[in-house]
Amino acid sequence: MSQGEIPRRWAGLVFISIAVSLIIVDSTIVNVAVPSIVEELRISSTEVQWVQEAYTLVFASLLLVFGSLADRVGRRRLMLIGVTVFALASIAAAVAPSGGLLILARLVQGIGGSMILPTTLSLINATFHGRERGIAFAVWGSTIGGMAAVGPLLGGWLTTAFSWRWAFGINIPLGILIVIGVLFTVAESRSDRRESIDGIGAVLSVTTMAPLVFGLIEGRTYGWWTVEQTPQIGPWEWSLPLSPVPIAFALAAVSLVAFVAWGAHRQRTGRSTLLALGLFRIASFRNGNIAAAVVSLGEFGIILALPLWLQFVVGFDALQTGLLLLSLAIGSFVASGIAGALSGRAAPVWIVRAGLAAEIIGVAGVALTIGPDATWGPLIPFLFIYGVGVGLATAQLTGVVLAEVPAGESGAASGTQSTSRQLGAALGVAILGTVLFSTTSGVLAASLxxxxxxxxxxxxxxxxxxxxxxxxxxxxxxxxxxRDIAEDARAAFSDGTRAAAFTAAGFLTLGLASTLTLGTARVRSRE
Incomplete structure (x- = not known):
C-alpha cells in the first residue's frame, strides 16, 4: 500500500462519518422544530406524529434490503444514491406548504437514510483491517452518539435564529459535501457474487419490519389490543373495535415465518438470499446482534424524555436544551480517543462492557437529579459519563458483530445489525414513551x-x-x-421522566448482562 493511500483512506472515513451524521442529526433535529412546524403549517396532532415517525418506519423497514443490495451494486455507489435521495427529499421538506407533503418528504428521506447507514458500515469493514478497523469503528460509533446530542442543539439554533425549514435545509450543503468528498476519497467495493437480489425476500422483509415498527410506535396511541384512539387516514376512519396494532403484529409474525422459510428454501437450492442465514452460525455475529437489540432498547432513551422535561418543566428553550445535551456529545467524542487507544490492547467485548457500565451510571445519575426544581449543574457530569459510555459501547459492539463476517457479505451483515439496533430502538421508544406518559398520567390524576x-x-x-x-x-x-395545578403537573412530569430514565438504565443493565454471551477473547480481525 502506498503512503498516499493511507491519508486518503482516513479522509474517506471523515466523509463516511459526515454521511452518518446526516441521518442521525435529522432523526433528532425534527423534535426541536416540531412546535414551529405546528404553528406555521397548522398540522393536526396525528400529522405531528407522522412527521416524526414516517422517517423511522421506512428507515427500519428497508435497512436489510439495501444492506444486501449494496454488496451487489457497489457500496459506495449505493451510499451516494442514498445521500442524493436524502438531500432531494430535504429540499422538498424545507419548502413543504402542508403537513401531508412534509410527511411524504420524510418518507422519502427514510428511503435515502436506509441506503446510507448499512453502506457506511460495510465500507468501513471492507476498507480497514486489523487495529485500524477498531479505530475506524470507534470514530463511526462516537459520531452516532455525538450527533444524537448535537441534533437538538443544531435544531434549536436554526429554528430560533432562522426557521424550522433550515432544520431540513442544512442537509443540502452537507449532502453536496459528502458526494464530492466520497467520490475523491472512498474506493468502491462490492461482493464477488453476481447473483440477482432476492425480490420475494425483499418484499417479505419489508412486510415484516414495517408493521412491526408501526405497532411498536403506535401501540400507546391506538391501543395495544382494543381501540383507544381511532386511526384516521384522510376521509377513511378505522371502524373495528380491535386496534390495528395487534393486526400489524400478526402480519409481522406471519411475514417473519415466511421470510425465514423462503430464505432456507433458497439456501437449500444454492441461490442467494437477502439475509445470509449462514452468518448466524458465527457466534460473535449471532450473539452480538442479540446484544445490540437489547442495548438499543435503552441506549438513547434519555434523549427522548429529557428535552421535554427540560423545556416544559425546568423552563429551558430549545437552544438551551441543546447546549446542555452538548455535554453528552463531548463525552462521546472523548470516547473516540479512548477506544482508539485501547484498540488492539483490550478485547473489544470488555470495552463494550465498560461503555455500558458508564451508560448505566450516567442514566441512573440523571434520574436521581430529576425533579420539578432541578438545576442544570448536576446534570452535566452525568450526561458526560453517559456520552463516554455511548461512544465506547456503540463502536466496539459493531466491531464485535462484524469482525468475523466474510468481507463479501459485510453489506448484508451491516444491514442485519443496523436493523437489530433500529428494532430495539423502536421497542425502546414505545416502552419508554409508555412509562413516561403513563406515570405522568397516574401521578397527576392522584394529585388532582x-x-x-x-x-x-x-x-x-x-x-x-x-x-x-x-x-x-x-x-x-x-x-x-x-397555577397550583401546574405545580402538580410539573411534579408529575418529573416523576414520569425519572421513571423513564430508570427504565432505560434497566434495559442497559440487561444489555450488559447479554454481553456475557460474547466471551472475553480478542475478536479475530481479517488482515
Whole structure:
C-alpha cells in the first residue's frame, strides 16, 4: 500500500462519518422544530406524529434490503444514491406548504437514510483491517452518539435564529459535501457474487419490519389490543373495535415465518438470499446482534424524555436544551480517543462492557437529579459519563458483530445489525414513551384527586398535559386559577421522566448482562 493511500483512506472515513451524521442529526433535529412546524403549517396532532415517525418506519423497514443490495451494486455507489435521495427529499421538506407533503418528504428521506447507514458500515469493514478497523469503528460509533446530542442543539439554533425549514435545509450543503468528498476519497467495493437480489425476500422483509415498527410506535396511541384512539387516514376512519396494532403484529409474525422459510428454501437450492442465514452460525455475529437489540432498547432513551422535561418543566428553550445535551456529545467524542487507544490492547467485548457500565451510571445519575426544581449543574457530569459510555459501547459492539463476517457479505451483515439496533430502538421508544406518559398520567390524576377536583375536570387536565407531551404546563402556569395545578403537573412530569430514565438504565443493565454471551477473547480481525 502506498503512503498516499493511507491519508486518503482516513479522509474517506471523515466523509463516511459526515454521511452518518446526516441521518442521525435529522432523526433528532425534527423534535426541536416540531412546535414551529405546528404553528406555521397548522398540522393536526396525528400529522405531528407522522412527521416524526414516517422517517423511522421506512428507515427500519428497508435497512436489510439495501444492506444486501449494496454488496451487489457497489457500496459506495449505493451510499451516494442514498445521500442524493436524502438531500432531494430535504429540499422538498424545507419548502413543504402542508403537513401531508412534509410527511411524504420524510418518507422519502427514510428511503435515502436506509441506503446510507448499512453502506457506511460495510465500507468501513471492507476498507480497514486489523487495529485500524477498531479505530475506524470507534470514530463511526462516537459520531452516532455525538450527533444524537448535537441534533437538538443544531435544531434549536436554526429554528430560533432562522426557521424550522433550515432544520431540513442544512442537509443540502452537507449532502453536496459528502458526494464530492466520497467520490475523491472512498474506493468502491462490492461482493464477488453476481447473483440477482432476492425480490420475494425483499418484499417479505419489508412486510415484516414495517408493521412491526408501526405497532411498536403506535401501540400507546391506538391501543395495544382494543381501540383507544381511532386511526384516521384522510376521509377513511378505522371502524373495528380491535386496534390495528395487534393486526400489524400478526402480519409481522406471519411475514417473519415466511421470510425465514423462503430464505432456507433458497439456501437449500444454492441461490442467494437477502439475509445470509449462514452468518448466524458465527457466534460473535449471532450473539452480538442479540446484544445490540437489547442495548438499543435503552441506549438513547434519555434523549427522548429529557428535552421535554427540560423545556416544559425546568423552563429551558430549545437552544438551551441543546447546549446542555452538548455535554453528552463531548463525552462521546472523548470516547473516540479512548477506544482508539485501547484498540488492539483490550478485547473489544470488555470495552463494550465498560461503555455500558458508564451508560448505566450516567442514566441512573440523571434520574436521581430529576425533579420539578432541578438545576442544570448536576446534570452535566452525568450526561458526560453517559456520552463516554455511548461512544465506547456503540463502536466496539459493531466491531464485535462484524469482525468475523466474510468481507463479501459485510453489506448484508451491516444491514442485519443496523436493523437489530433500529428494532430495539423502536421497542425502546414505545416502552419508554409508555412509562413516561403513563406515570405522568397516574401521578397527576392522584394529585388532582387530593385537591378535590371533579372527575371530569381532572381527566381534562390530565389529557391536556399528556397529549401535549407536557406543553400544556406552561399555559396552566400563566393563569392564577390553575397555577397550583401546574405545580402538580410539573411534579408529575418529573416523576414520569425519572421513571423513564430508570427504565432505560434497566434495559442497559440487561444489555450488559447479554454481553456475557460474547466471551472475553480478542475478536479475530481479517488482515
Amino acid at each position: 384527586d387530593n385537591r378535590g377536583l371533579p372527575t371530569e375536570q381532572r381527566d381534562q387536565v390530565v389529557s391536556q398535559v399528556v397529549d401535549s407531551a407536557g406543553g400544556a404546563i406552561l399555559g396552566l402556569e400563566q393563569s392564577p386559577q390553575t
